[in-house]
Amino acid sequence: MNNSILQVENLVKRYGDVQAVRGVSFNVDEGEVFGLLGPNGAGKTSTVEIMEGLRTLDSGRVTVCGLDPQKNSQELKHQIGAALQSTSLPDKLRVIEALRLFASFYRRHRNPEELLKRFGLEEKRNTFYNQLSGGQKQRLALAMALINDPKVLFFDEPTAGLDPQVRREIYDIIEELRREKKTIVMTTHYIEEAERLCDRVAIVDHGTVIALGTPRELKERSGDKTRLEVRLARPEPQERLKNLEGVSDCRILGDSYILQCQRPPQAIVSLVKHLESQGNELISLEIATPSLEDVFIELTGRRLRD
């Protein structure tokens, strides 16, 4: 292990009878971008907000920058920066005022003007918060997370609810921070985001980590196979499809058959031949290159966004 800056051990969080986080463990190294990937309600936000000192934990141990978020929350808050989910700023606060105000809360802070420039908000300098677009608000949120030059950054669903073009803008910003070797912990339910931005990913489902590694490692673990998603006019026995030439596995997900295959062209040919012989018809066929989605499907039998 390198120098780990953040440790989570057997973290458990309950809300009444609901166990949102059930024994999550991982370490984050200095300078890496660590992603928590999972569906909504998997316990990602709870985990992150415990690390930030916003929520209390029920059991387990969390250390961030050598500090206990519950006991040393005041000191910790000087050392971390965060872009939260479901948060906002006062409607009538101007962009520059927000940056200056938050800068004043910290012992050490960066120049608000420099952050404005870096996040492309110079033109919006004197605009009220409620007049900013979704993308501008999110850029401001990221700029504000950096205002105290933090040792660890937390981005909770940094692109949720943004349209694709704006999402790419946010990716560029995070990639730049990654090149600067900032330590970032981010949550996401977007496969693409985790693959593109994260050095390591923990796949989270129902409050537990079900897989952890670099995106490459995780994909290799599931065999690096191409996925064919097929819908048919009439049902077909799963076993028959599984035994087709070029197909290594078949599972049923909703109204689709998911075929894992090492050599897709061959699999498609044998599938079409088989269907013809059965008098069955192909309604749709989708080819998906190997991704973390396959890892998730393989481990849970569900799609990430079900």
Add this chain to the structure above:
Amino acid sequence: MSNFAALTRMRIQLTIRNKMFLFFSVIMPFGFFFLYAGVFAKGVPEGVRYLLGPVVALTVMGSFWGLSAALVTFREQGILRRFHVTPVTPSDMLASSVVANYFLTLPTVLLQLLFARVFFHVHDFGDILAFFILVTVGTVSFASLGLVVASVTNTMQETQIINQLLWFPLIFLSGATIPLPSLPAVVQRVGVFLPATYLVNGLQRAIVFSISISHLLLGVVILCFWAATTFFVSAQLFRWEAESKIPRRAKLWAAATAIPFLLLGVYENRTGRLVAESQAAMHAVENSGHRGESTK
């Protein structure tokens, strides 16, 4: 300390930019002022002087509306959450609301005095020191009351209902709208349990009889004590998150804020001092009023 100052500055800026502020801090107080001075007191200087106490008391008490609404909005919109990941503490947040509110209320009160002088020829404002001490203690304590309302309610709707439930007794049973001596004896007995009554009575006596602060001490001390209690309770019940539930002890804590005036009310009911004082103030104005009319 610097967090507190920065937040106070932000709150003042935001409030001035808010339309609700215009209503609660400008239109409503001056509406009351001209209604009382022009219509009820018929513009007679002695009458205006007598009613200045209730008008200023209404301005001061209005604090809890704006403060409770602002804090609940901040919580509902997730704004407080954002401050929670910074080193800002609940006390920074709460104290800045109270102080910002004070700086916003003070100009309104000063303008009311100025208008009384310019439009209604009131030249004698009695004991100015006592007047300003009462305004200060009153603004701080009613602002803290607003913070308690914000902490025992979850939504803006609930906040507004509680505000209405507080506002009407406070203005109708305290002498702020109908002079205490004109109210039925039973209502007077209820009135002396309300903090508003001491504020109205204190302001009125300071203005009309130039009563100095040392003679208003009991009411002022209890108001201060009440301000401290409500502020402490609001800090205890402070919630950063909209989804975090109101603790069960909240109602008990909120009820505890009634204790200072419960005790004072019992005492005043025994002695009947306060009611007698406000009667004296009214008689003084009536007499001067008759004189005024007879010389015409």
